[in-house]
Amino acid sequence: MNKNFLNWIALRYFRSKKKTGLISFTSYISIIGIALGAFAMLVALSVLNGFEAEITNRVIDIESHLRISGRNLQSAQIERVKEALSGVPVREIYPFVIKKSILSSEQMEAVVRIKAIEPATLEQQLSGPRTMMRGGANFLSATSNLPGIVIGYQLADKLGVYPGDTLNVINPASLGSGLNIPIIGQFAVTGVFQLDLFDYDENIAFIELEVGQKIFEMGDNYSGIDIRLENYQYVRKAKQQLVATLGEEYDVASWEDLHRTLFGAMKLEKYGSFLALSFIILVAILNLTSSLVLLIMEKIREIGMLQALGMNQTQIRQIFLRLGFLIGSIGLAVGIGLALILCLAQQHFQFIPLPSVYYIPYLPVQVQWSDVLMIIGAGLIFIYCGTLYPSWRVGKLMPLEAIQYEK
Numbered sequence: 001m002n003k004n005f006l007n008w009i010a011l012r013y014f015r016s017k018k019k020t021g022l023i024s025f026t027s028y029i030s031i032i033g034i035a036l037g038a039f040a041m042l043v044a045l046s047v048l049n050g051f052e053a054e055i056t057n058r059v060i061d062i063e064s065h066l067r068i069s070g071r072n073l074q075s076a077q078i079e080r081v082k083e084a085l086s087g088v089p090v091r092e093i094y095p096f097v098i099k100k101s102i103l104s105s106e107q108m109e110a111v112v113r114i115k116a117i118e119p120a121t122l123e124q125q126l127s128g129p130r131t132m133m134r135g136g137a138n139f140l141s142a143t144s145n146l147p148g149i150v151i152g153y154q155l156a157d158k159l160g161v162y163p164g165d166t167l168n169v170i171n172p173a174s175l176g177s178g179l180n181i182p183i184i185g186q187f188a189v190t191g192v193f194q195l196d197l198f199d200y201d202e203n204i205a206f207i208e209l210e211v212g213q214k215i216f217e218m219g220d221n222y223s224g225i226d227i228r229l230e231n232y233q234y235v236r237k238a239k240q241q242l243v244a245t246l247g248e249e250y251d252v253a254s255w256e257d258l259h260r261t262l263f264g265a266m267k268l269e270k271y272g273s274f275l276a277l278s279f280i281i282l283v284a285i286l287n288l289t290s291s292l293v294l295l296i297m298e299k300i301r302e303i304g305m306l307q308a309l310g311m312n313q314t315q316i317r318q319i320f321l322r323l324g325f326l327i328g329s330i331g332l333a334v335g336i337g338l339a340l341i342l343c344l345a346q347q348h349f350q351f352i353p354l355p356s357v358y359y360i361p362y363l364p365v366q367v368q369w370s371d372v373l374m375i376i377g378a379g380l381i382f383i384y385c386g387t388l389y390p391s392w393r394v395g396k397l398m399p400l401e402a403i404q405y406e407k
Contacts, residue, residue: 061195064255066226097115
């Protein structure tokens with residue numbers, strides 16, 4: 001039998017004005033429920049994508065795209081790195097020293113990572129549009145001859161210091177020894193930055209490279225070499241070239257490798273939200289199943305007549321499968337369509353603000369078409385599962401029993 005005829009019957013059943021109030025109600029509830037679920041899923045995933053993009057941009061503002069670490073890193077290795085990156089657009093290659101130490105003020109102490117780099121490099125990293133700065137990033141103090149230190153605003157609040165105050169750097173290995181705690185350096189706070197990233201705002205401080213080599217007794221060695229590319233899309237290619245050139249002598253890590261835990265947690269949250277919101281659609285699918293079963297009971301005599309006229313069980317099942325997909329697809333289309341309108345409008349016009357406690361003034365949204373396809377695919381699978389029982393049940397009807405059925 002012609003597929004168009006089966007589609008016509010399914011559409012006729014959907015538009016039938018003879019449906020009881022209960023059947024009509026459950027059908028509309030199914031459409032609304034599926035639409036609500038698809039809408040909530042796409043909006044939630046797009047918001048999570050937006051926050052992930054914002055965090056990624058902030059990390060890239062301050063963090064290197066690639067990091068080389070290992071023993072006995074000196075200026076000679078920087079030349080090898082430059083040779084290895086031929087053909088890759090590189091913005092900057094700079095060495096650094098990083099050690100875990102204790103910062104001490106008159107009020108408080110805190111264990112932090114102290115990273116020593118060149119002043120020009122730090123100024124460039126903290127000059128991004130997403131960074132707020134009090135004081136300067138050049139390690140120069142107008143009120144003291146001490147070397148400068150730049151810290152995050154949460155660390156400054158914790159230690160109770162402001163630009164111009166003094167901090168002591170303490171060797172943590174000396175704690176608990178019973179000896180006098182050696183202060184390996186005194187610094188003047190020259191700048192306080194705010195990135196709205198906890199790992200930076202509270203856990204890291206910056207000092208000048210030569211000072212770091214001296215107080216940590218590094219000599220001419222570096223802890224590592226950081227590389228910033230013109231575009232972080234070249235990271236994979238650059239990493240492959242570095243590994244091929246440097247071999248196993250040094251470790252090469254991308255910015256994603258350095259923050260794998262952070263981004264892994266965000267992806268876990270994203271897919272957790274997807275699974276949680278899927279239950280909205282599942283509840284709507286149960287309504288769809290109930291609606292189709294009730295419709296079968298109402299149309300049972302018509303079904304018997306169709307069977308008597310030569311329509312087989314497979315074709316009868318196809319009618320209700322198509323009807324279920326029609327109802328479910330309308331819900332999916334409405335929900336995804338409304339979500340796309342809202343999300344794309346927010347992307348362009350940013351009309352939904354966020355409270356001042358957040359680090360950005362508006363709700364970040366980023367639509368990924370892979371998410372749209374994932375929701376459509378999951379929705380169609382749920383709809384198919386929801387129509388299996390009604391279509392199986394209608395296929396079991398015998399023609400004579402169906403024609404003689406009395407409601």
